Amino acid sequence: MSRIDTKYLIIGNSTAAIAGIESIRSIDEHGGIILISSETERTYSRPLISYLLSGEIDEKNIFYRPADFYEKNKIRAFLGCEAIQVADETRTVFTAKKDHIHFEKLLIATGGAAIVPDIPGAKSDGVFTFLTWKDASGIRKFVQNRKAHNAVIVGAGLIGVKLMESLLALNLKVDVVELASHALSMMLDENAAELAHTKIAGQGVNLHCNTTVAQILTQYDVVSGVRLENGARVDCDILIFAIGVHPNIDIVKDTGIKTDRGILVDERMQTSAPDIYAAGDVTQGYDFLFGSSRPIPIFPNASTQGRIAGVNMAGGDQTFLSGMAMNSVNVFGLPIISVGFVHPSGADCEVLTNLDAAKSTYKKIILRDNRIIGLILVNDIDRAGIYTGLIRSKLDVREIRGQLMTNNFGLITLPKEYRKHVVSGMGIEV
Amino acid sequence: MPRIVAKEHLCLGCRLCEIHCMVAHSRSKKILKAYSQEKDALSPRILVEDAGRVSFAVQCRHCENPQCVEACIAGAMSRDPETDAVLCDTDNCVGCYMCIMVCPAGAVLRSKKGKVVSKCDLCAERGLPACVENCPNEALAYVED
Numbered sequence: 001m002s003r004i005d006t007k008y009l010i011i012g013n014s015t016a017a018i019a020g021i022e023s024i025r026s027i028d029e030h031g032g033i034i035l036i037s038s039e040t041e042r043t044y045s046r047p048l049i050s051y052l053l054s055g056e057i058d059e060k061n062i063f064y065r066p067a068d069f070y071e072k073n074k075i076r077a078f079l080g081c082e083a084i085q086v087a088d089e090t091r092t093v094f095t096a097k098k099d100h101i102h103f104e105k106l107l108i109a110t111g112g113a114a115i116v117p118d119i120p121g122a123k124s125d126g127v128f129t130f131l132t133w134k135d136a137s138g139i140r141k142f143v144q145n146r147k148a149h150n151a152v153i154v155g156a157g158l159i160g161v162k163l164m165e166s167l168l169a170l171n172l173k174v175d176v177v178e179l180a181s182h183a184l185s186m187m188l189d190e191n192a193a194e195l196a197h198t199k200i201a202g203q204g205v206n207l208h209c210n211t212t213v214a215q216i217l218t219q220y221d222v223v224s225g226v227r228l229e230n231g232a233r234v235d236c237d238i239l240i241f242a243i244g245v246h247p248n249i250d251i252v253k254d255t256g257i258k259t260d261r262g263i264l265v266d267e268r269m270q271t272s273a274p275d276i277y278a279a280g281d282v283t284q285g286y287d288f289l290f291g292s293s294r295p296i297p298i299f300p301n302a303s304t305q306g307r308i309a310g311v312n313m314a315g316g317d318q319t320f321l322s323g324m325a326m327n328s329v330n331v332f333g334l335p336i337i338s339v340g341f342v343h344p345s346g347a348d349c350e351v352l353t354n355l356d357a358a359k360s361t362y363k364k365i366i367l368r369d370n371r372i373i374g375l376i377l378v379n380d381i382d383r384a385g386i387y388t389g390l391i392r393s394k395l396d397v398r399e400i401r402g403q404l405m406t407n408n409f410g411l412i413t414l415p416k417e418y419r420k421h422v423v424s425g426m427g428i429e430v
Numbered sequence: 431m432p433r434i435v436a437k438e439h440l441c442l443g444c445r446l447c448e449i450h451c452m453v454a455h456s457r458s459k460k461i462l463k464a465y466s467q468e469k470d471a472l473s474p475r476i477l478v479e480d481a482g483r484v485s486f487a488v489q490c491r492h493c494e495n496p497q498c499v500e501a502c503i504a505g506a507m508s509r510d511p512e513t514d515a516v517l518c519d520t521d522n523c524v525g526c527y528m529c530i531m532v533c534p535a536g537a538v539l540r541s542k543k544g545k546v547v548s549k550c551d552l553c554a555e556r557g558l559p560a561c562v563e564n565c566p567n568e569a570l571a572y573v574e575d
Binding site: 019045047048051056057061063065299300304307326327328329330335337339382383385386389392408410411413 | 479481484486488495497503521524527529530531533534536538545
């Protein structure tokens with residue numbers, strides 16, 4: 001047991017943690033930084049594990065930053081070291097190795113943990129989740145060693161869909177079970193999902209919607225299949241849960257740090273305790289489109305939150321007020337982008353759509369009070385960011401409404417004043 | 431930070447910037463060879479937008495807080511510490527298109543070369559960007575501030 005002192009302590013080694021470190025270093029070049037991570041690998045990209053499992057990328061391409069990242073940024077990285085408990089009043093973090101690390105500023109970026117339902121058989125051999133590099137290696141080894149042929153994925157969200165691609169690349173037959181009425185239900189409406197379903201079915205994947213796993217079937221404590229709530233039985237020799245993540249908040253239990261589903265953060269990414277910040281999937285921050293706080297476990301949110309937290313930890317003052325859900329996914333060659341509030345409810349929402357099933361293209365824009373609040377684009381995605389910018393800036397689009405759905409929508413469609421704003425006074429002079 | 435500035439009132443909409451951008455990023459760097467041999471693999475990293483009598487060319491703004499870098503799941507997008515240009519390492523890019531989702535200028539484009547993106551690199555190897563050098567009406571200017 002030893003006592004260690006540091007100016008900055010970062011718990012976590014993924015997107016939010018790295019963004020936090022980079023922004024601290026942009027302000028404070030020399031202040032001591034310790035990073036602790038329960039994982040043993042140097043920083044890698046979690047979303048790339050599906051590409052690694054499929055063989056689309058090599059291990060050397062999974063790293064999120066170059067090999068000299070810690071050295072260049074003067075980071076003491078304690079890898080394979082689990083943080084057990086934060087003591088907010090004494091500004092200490094206790095580790096599994098019984099070290100006490102005393103900090104001046106703390107960033108909690110512990111991410112999320114994969115959800116596994118509490119049903120009998122969930123701990124059997126052959127049952128996996130898919131969140132970490134270790135998960136991907138475990139699945140690969142299991143498939144090879146046991147010569148697995150049939151896989152069941154529970155959950156057809158972003159992770160489930162990317163996992164389909166990986167498992168097909170490993171020559172498995174894939175069944176997917178989804179509780180909602182369609183795949184990617186958080187991101188897509190029925191029209192967009194139908195285009196995705198066509199792609200998925202074209203790959204020979206069986207998608208079972210509107211149902212879930214009622215029972216895990218095992219033989220000698222090894223998974224052998226699942227029985228679904230709709231009565232169907234699907235045999236399999238590997239079962240993977242991809243039904244979402246919950247914020248890893250255990251580390252702050254019994255402290256003054258306020259939590260709900262995640263660690264509550266303000267617009268400066270500070271928790272309810274002074275000098276303790278949180279960023280990424282562990283947090284519950286403000287979603288400006290919902291007008292309330294909720295976990296938004298998406299990649300760009302984690303990196304922006306990390307950057308804001310880092311600036312404020314190093315003595316700056318920045319806020320993040322435009323948190324919202326967004327994602328981009330390539331479903332077997334069909335690019336799909338979804339931003340903001342895509343499930344309009346209430347009479348105050350207006351919806352514009354344009355579907356061309358023959359070309360597999362779809363565009364949907366959701367408006368409220370003459371502002372764009374949601375966007376779905378399928379296939380024709382190239383100018384998506386301009387719409388995202390309009391959502392973030394809450395621009396009144398009354399005057400350009402007629403052009404929002406046209407094919408030549410672009411910066412040229414936008415009011416001159418906004419165009420100037422996009423290019424920050426430089427670039428397109430008007 | 432170096433930037434390319436577009437002058438809307440001078441732009442003729444001739445799209446020569448697009449052509450010269452493709453040539454500058456071709457293997458041969460020769461317009462005829464690039465057209466005859468590499469056409470299918472090349473796409474411009476600058477885009478001329480026009481509507482009626484108005485036109486201008488837009489490419490990566492090399493933003494101060496580049497959202498594409500923050501959104502990149504592969505760590506492929508980064509700011510070059512020496513030139514300040516925002517660059518994409520296509521060896522690491524996996525074509526997830528998160529950058530396309532967040533670029534407020536719509537200036538990151540899909541590449542024709544498989545699942546990667548294509549964006550302005552300020553002609554790092556060249557000195558003066560090809561679009562600026564070849565604009566016949568000086569509607570594009572290269573400035574460092």
